[in-house]
Amino acid sequence: MERKAIGFYSEGVRLVGDIFMPEGLRPGERRAGIVLCHGYTGVKDLYLPDNARVLADAGYVVMTFDYKGWGESEGPRSRLAPYSRVADVQAALTFAGALPEVDPDRLGTYGTSYGGATVVWTAAIDTRVRCTVSVVGIGHGARWMRSVRRPDEWHDLLERARQDRIRRARDGQSEVVPREEILLPDRQSAELAAGARRNNPHAVSAIPLEYVDETAQFHPEWVVDKIAPRPILFVTTDDDRLVPPEESEALYARAGEPKKLVVLRGYGHYQVYAEPAFSELMRHVVAWYGEHLPAR
Numbered sequence: 001m002e003r004k005a006i007g008f009y010s011e012g013v014r015l016v017g018d019i020f021m022p023e024g025l026r027p028g029e030r031r032a033g034i035v036l037c038h039g040y041t042g043v044k045d046l047y048l049p050d051n052a053r054v055l056a057d058a059g060y061v062v063m064t065f066d067y068k069g070w071g072e073s074e075g076p077r078s079r080l081a082p083y084s085r086v087a088d089v090q091a092a093l094t095f096a097g098a099l100p101e102v103d104p105d106r107l108g109t110y111g112t113s114y115g116g117a118t119v120v121w122t123a124a125i126d127t128r129v130r131c132t133v134s135v136v137g138i139g140h141g142a143r144w145m146r147s148v149r150r151p152d153e154w155h156d157l158l159e160r161a162r163q164d165r166i167r168r169a170r171d172g173q174s175e176v177v178p179r180e181e182i183l184l185p186d187r188q189s190a191e192l193a194a195g196a197r198r199n200n201p202h203a204v205s206a207i208p209l210e211y212v213d214e215t216a217q218f219h220p221e222w223v224v225d226k227i228a229p230r231p232i233l234f235v236t237t238d239d240d241r242l243v244p245p246e247e248s249e250a251l252y253a254r255a256g257e258p259k260k261l262v263v264l265r266g267y268g269h270y271q272v273y274a275e276p277a278f279s280e281l282m283r284h285v286v287a288w289y290g291e292h293l294p295a296r
Contacts, residue, residue, distance in 0.1 A: 001056045003049075008065075010091035011084065015073040017044060017065030017092065020056040022295070025101055032106035032295050033061045033096040037089055039113030040080070040183055041204055043071040047273045051110065054282045059295030060108075063096045078204050080211045082118065082141075082218040089122045097128065106130055108293045110285065113243060113269070114138060116234075117220045120251060123230065124223035131293035132232040133285055136243050136269055139221035139251040145212070147244055148184050157182075161212035174208035182211045186241040186269065221254050228256025231292040235262045235272075235281060242269035260288065 002021040007014055022031065034055055036048045044064040052062040067088045068075030089109065097104035108131040111119030116137020123129040138144045146154050160175075168174050224232075232255055236248035245263060252261040262284045267277040289295070 001053060003052075006063075006095070008091060008095040010068065010088040013068050013073070013075045015065050015068065015088060015091070016071065017063055017095075018049075018052070019096075019099070020049075020052040020062040020064075021101065022056045022059050022061065024059075029101070029296075030103040031059060031061050031101060032108065032289075032293050033063065033099070033102035034108045034110055034289070034293075035089060035092045035096055036062060036064045037085075037109065037111040037115035037118050038064075038066075038070075039111075039115045041078070041179055041207060042113070042115070045071070047112065050273070050278065051112075051282065051285075054286065055110075055289070058286045058290070060289070061096070061099065061102050063092055065092050078207050080207075080214045082121075082214055085118050086122050086125070089118060090126055093122075093126065093128055104128070106293060108132065108289060111135065111137060112272070116248075117141075117218065120220035120224050120227070120232070121218075123232065124220070124226040127230070129227075130230055131289060132227060132230070133235070133288060134232065134248070134251065135235045135281065135285075136237060136240055136272060137220075137234070137248060137251065138243055139224070139247045139254075140219045141214075142216040142219070144243060144247055145215055147246070148186075148242070157212055160209060161216075164209040165213060168210060174210040176206045177209050179205050179207050182207060182209070182215075184242070221251050224251050224255045229258070231258040231260075231288070233260050233262065233284070233288040235264065235284060237264045237267040237269065237272060237277070239267060240269045258292070 048064045055062045066073040069077045109119040110133045112135045116134035123132040234248040236245040271277045
């Protein structure tokens with residue numbers, strides 16, 4: 001497998017990414033391409049290279065990238081900007097589809113955690129996406145944020161968001177707060193997440209408070225039914241305490257056919273990035289793409 005760095009543009013902003021080429025490509029041959037999308041405060045080099053290697057070994061041309069303002073990509077730093085992320089995925093699809101090794105009529109997307117929400121919205125509005133996989137994703141931003149907080153915590157957060165909304169309108173700046181004040185750490189898998197982030201120089205520990213408003217206004221389940229008749233796979237875990245499995249279940253319930261929901265038993269949110277859950281996850285993912293988006 002060959003990995004090479006690339007650059008491309010979304011809404012006039014330069015983004016960086018990587019292309020993972022499968023072995024055995026013949027001259028002039030075109031394969032299906034898959035764009036991978038990271039989560040809430042992730043970057044392309046956190047977890048996704050493992051997924052890319054498995055998919056490249058299965059014969060796909062795979063692309064990872066950093067959204068605007070993340071990793072080495074240009075743009076305002078560390079913003080959520082959910083609709084802008086959708087535009088970034090669309091630009092990545094355009095770039096991937098223009099590669100001489102990729103068939104532009106056979107493009108797929110894979111998103112994990114908040115990336116699972118991003119790829120749902122992208123597939124709903126962009127018919128170039130022929131097959132979608134959403135892993136431990138979010139269907140309704142406000143419901144998710146509320147579901148992992150006590151009532152008083154939720155009301156306090158909404159009041160902070162209201163005050164910050166005024167601040168942004170008056171001063172153009174959002175208050176920067178510790179990441180864990182918005183993305184509540186779950187004790188179950190906090191060590192796994194912290195270990196992975198510790199080894200990544202682009203991982204962030206503080207994010208703008210505007211995340212609250214932007215999360216609470218982005219609900220992929222509103223549009224997931226627009227994907228059909230293109231296929232979508234949802235994967236969740238039965239012990240996810242960061243993004244409860246009800247989020248994937250709600251997306252699945254509103255999606256059209258063909259669709260599938262896989263519940264991995266005995267795992268939490270971040271455990272899908274580590275063995276043995278990772279191999280179990282990727283068996284389902286490779287099988288889904290193999291059925292609905294063959295590499296060759």
